[in-house]
Amino acid sequence: MRAAVYRRFGGPETVHIEQIAKPSPRRDEILIKVQASTVSAADHRSRGRDVPRGLGALAALSIGIFRPRKRILGMDVAGIVEAVGVDVTGFVPGDEVIAMLGARFGGHAEYVCVPQGGAIAAKPRNLGFEEAVTLVFGGITARGFLNQVTVTAGSRVLVNGASGAVGTAAVQLAKQLGAHVTAVCSGTNSDLVTSLGADRVIDYTLDDFTADRATYDVIVDCVGNAPFERVEASLNPGGALLLVISDLAGILRASRQSRVSGRLVSASVGKYRSEDLAHLVALAEAGRYRPVIDRVYALSDVVEAHRHVDAGHKIGNVVLRIEAGAGSHAALARESATPSPV
Numbered sequence: 001m002r003a004a005v006y007r008r009f010g011g012p013e014t015v016h017i018e019q020i021a022k023p024s025p026r027r028d029e030i031l032i033k034v035q036a037s038t039v040s041a042a043d044h045r046s047r048g049r050d051v052p053r054g055l056g057a058l059a060a061l062s063i064g065i066f067r068p069r070k071r072i073l074g075m076d077v078a079g080i081v082e083a084v085g086v087d088v089t090g091f092v093p094g095d096e097v098i099a100m101l102g103a104r105f106g107g108h109a110e111y112v113c114v115p116q117g118g119a120i121a122a123k124p125r126n127l128g129f130e131e132a133v134t135l136v137f138g139g140i141t142a143r144g145f146l147n148q149v150t151v152t153a154g155s156r157v158l159v160n161g162a163s164g165a166v167g168t169a170a171v172q173l174a175k176q177l178g179a180h181v182t183a184v185c186s187g188t189n190s191d192l193v194t195s196l197g198a199d200r201v202i203d204y205t206l207d208d209f210t211a212d213r214a215t216y217d218v219i220v221d222c223v224g225n226a227p228f229e230r231v232e233a234s235l236n237p238g239g240a241l242l243l244v245i246s247d248l249a250g251i252l253r254a255s256r257q258s259r260v261s262g263r264l265v266s267a268s269v270g271k272y273r274s275e276d277l278a279h280l281v282a283l284a285e286a287g288r289y290r291p292v293i294d295r296v297y298a299l300s301d302v303v304e305a306h307r308h309v310d311a312g313h314k315i316g317n318v319v320l321r322i323e324a325g326a327g328s329h330a331a332l333a334r335e336s337a338t339p340s341p342v
């Protein structure tokens with residue numbers, strides 16, 4: 001099978017297409033013929049060993065010390081079940097699914113195996129594979145963090161980094177729960193986040209969201225520049241700071257800050273769960289969750305896809321189209337800064 005492989009850490013050019021052995025499912029595994037994946041911030045971080053301050057040693061245990069432990073990137077997939085192990089009961093060949101591979105990676109390939117106990121769910125019937133895969137990485141992360149707090153009608157939620165994969169999901173999920181949502185992003189993405197449900201937009205290139213007197217019940221930081229010390233005065237009593245990304249110091253201080261302040265400070269997404277994917281699928285099928293696609297690249301153009309993600313300003317998701325047996329072509333890449341209609 002064809003796969004995008006990287007055998008050393010470095011820039012986008014370390015990734016190249018190789019022919020490698022097609023995996024076989026174990027007893028409890030589902031073999032998926034991948035139709036789409038995304039190039040995510042996690043792929044960028046793993047490939048370039050670009051991790052927040054203090055986390056280098058810890059991250060090396062997972063991504064590798066001298067060379068990558070997982071040679072195929074890609075944390076998410078949308079595809080078709082090709083075969084199942086003898087113990088698998090919930091899926092049969094031909095099922096259309098989405099799945100979060102998480103730290104196992106492996107989505108940038110024509111086939112991947114997923115354990116049946118992993119985060120896997122039926123693909124939304126109303127979405128194509130390229131749209132459906134955008135629910136996974138950002139959606140399951142945003143949902144995993146929001147599950148830790150109570151958001152009800154009128155809750156004030158601020159999403160910092162609202163235009164990225166996690167941010168666009170967090171804005172939509174908080175809105176679904178009835179929150180008043182403030183989105184922090186650059187001005188060019190203001191219309192996008194408003195269309196996803198943001199009630200107020202703060203352009204971070206002009207204004208500091210901690211400098212006005214507004215306070216929030218929940219702050220979701222998808223940028224890594226909103227540690228508790230910076231946002232404490234912007235958090236209501238009993239509120240929560242969800243650190244989707246944080247340096248080591250922020251992670252280590254979180255539980256003490258929670259105890260002392262009476263506000264939840266969480267830097268953990270928790271376990272990736274199929275229930276959370278199923279929730280996103282149900283929302284998408286009801287037309288209440290919109291995929292946000294920045295660009296779509298063919299697998300053969302994976303280096304270009306990485307270059308775009310490395311620039312740090314992608315909008316929502318960068319999708320890899322993976323077609324078994326497809327040749328090399330560059331024409332697929334398309335620019336579309338607006339969310340795809342559902």
Ligand SMILES: NC(=O)c1ccc[n+]([C@@H]2O[C@H](COP(=O)([O-])OP(=O)(O)OC[C@H]3O[C@@H](n4cnc5c(N)ncnc54)[C@H](OP(=O)(O)O)[C@@H]3O)[C@@H](O)[C@H]2O)c1
Binds near residue numbers: 040224243245314315
């Ligand atoms: N804890 C976890 O389990 C977990 C899971 C997934 C991701 N993450 C991490 O969470 C972070 C976000 O992931 P992602 O996939 O959403 O990344 P992303 O798609 O690359 O989005 C990041 C967004 O942040 C915006 N941004 C940059 N600087 C900003 C600033 N100063 N203020 C506000 N917005 C700013 C950028 O938009 P502009 O173009 O407007 O600058 C960009 O769209 C990454 O660091 C990722 O590694 C953690």
